[in-house]
Amino acid sequence: MRIGLHVDSVGRALDDLVAETEAARAVADVVYLNETVGWDPVTLAALIGARVPAVEVGTGVTLTYPRHPRALAQAALSAQQATGNRFVLGVGPGHKAPMEERFGISYDKPAAHVRDYLTRLRPLLDDTSGLPGATRPKLLLSALGPVMLGIADELADGTILVWTTARGVAELVAPRLHDKEIVLVAQVGVTDDADALRQQLAAGLGPVKQLPNYHRHLDRQGLATVADTAILGDEKVVAQEIRRLADVGVTELVVSVAGDRERTLAALKA
Template sequence: MRIGIMFDYQQAGPDAISRLVDDLRQAVEEGFESAWLPQMFGMDALTALAVAGNRVPGIQLGVGVVPTYPRHPGVLAQQARTTALAVGPGRLSLGIGVSGKFVIEQMYGYDYARPVGYLREYLSVLSPLLDGQSVSYAGETIRANLALDAMGEDRIPVLVGALGSQMLRLAGGHTDGAMLWLTGPATIRSHVVPPLSAAATAAGRLAPRVVCLLPVCVTDRADEVRAVAAETFEMYGTLPNYRAVLDREGAEGPADVAVIGTEEQVAARIREIFAAGATEFVGTLFTGGESAARTRALLAELAA
């Protein structure tokens, strides 16, 4: 099984990069397939991975997801290719997404109308630039006429943060796959995989990656930890896109899709996620101490 781990550095601090280097080295020693950083409102994930990943070989690196609206696709392509150059060939996966209406309109000040059509135009510029091609494109929301100087021939896989059917079809037909957050196995099986795979097949692309990110904790106090998860991830249950996938799963809130329990229970749930069609599982640890150590040990065992 392809198992990764998500590191959260939103409260970065002055020693954040050195701590990330240590975390990456530990992940390599434990045998994780990949390590990921979210792009939120702390340090810039691609920049952090460029610095830390350059010091720690031997593990795949991913960022997910980078909101597209604040970054022109030419700028994001340049940054991603620079990061890939820093960490070495074949290591970086770039997760992108349109974020949500509140974040884009109220925080960044961009128009959030027609996000699917916008992202389709965005990919029309981003994808060829990542592949080393020049671009001349004029859409309704995106315009570009540029080329980037050569920075190696490494191809950078692109994944879309996709939850709705239209976005899943766009991901399958135009990128390497989808990144999922708070999406349970029933929803992966019935809602995610069919349109994603059908679109990839129709476009003549390889079978898409389905990267499933979920909170995970190995513990003997499941009820207590589930209460912690409910508080930690409460916000997502109020956002329309996440509320929709939680409803599809029959989940009252994010804690109900979090992977929590004993080693046997967590392992069984992760296997269920793979059986539903996920190609990769990325665990987001949200507790510390003994439970975090047990969680990492189990994930590393499954990765092996």
């Protein structure tokens, strides 16, 4: 199982993000950038990847609704060329409230939208004419429920998902994907007081459960909060949980560090 690292780009300068990515090479095979505010994630991935060798850079995820498939394909292939074929394109529809309030775009029938979008996007990603040496980038779909996982299985190279335990992967995700990538983004923290860190995460991440897509996914797993999906404990406990994820089919664990960053990254490196 590969190890990735989530890098938060909000309010940060390019040189700072490049330095963090360079440091991450000791631990991670790939660095993922999310779409929030500020940086465009595809552009940022291209800029970082062009400056930092020997690590993949990807989006986890880029929003589909605001971008025409042709425009996104062109940006993704440009990033692939700029990084020497080390770009990973993660896409997803986002959530109803942000799409409708921020972009003024109807969120009606997101699964139908995603199916149509990927059907158009895939052949565009195959067309690398005009970009010597570029290859089609890996395409991952943000998917949690059975319908979206089915689309990921059919039209993408795999899924990139969040707020999921090893049991959730084994029971809800892996059975719906056939020889596909399962990329899991998870809060990971090496600590001697897991209960306190989990309570801290629960307080800080509480509003996340109010998003309907995440609420349903947690309910399917019988979990109360997104903090219940975090991997927390001493070095031995964290190593055991990471092995469990590999055993149930996770091909790549993308770490969002919780708590002590230096200690957590050291444990991952070991």
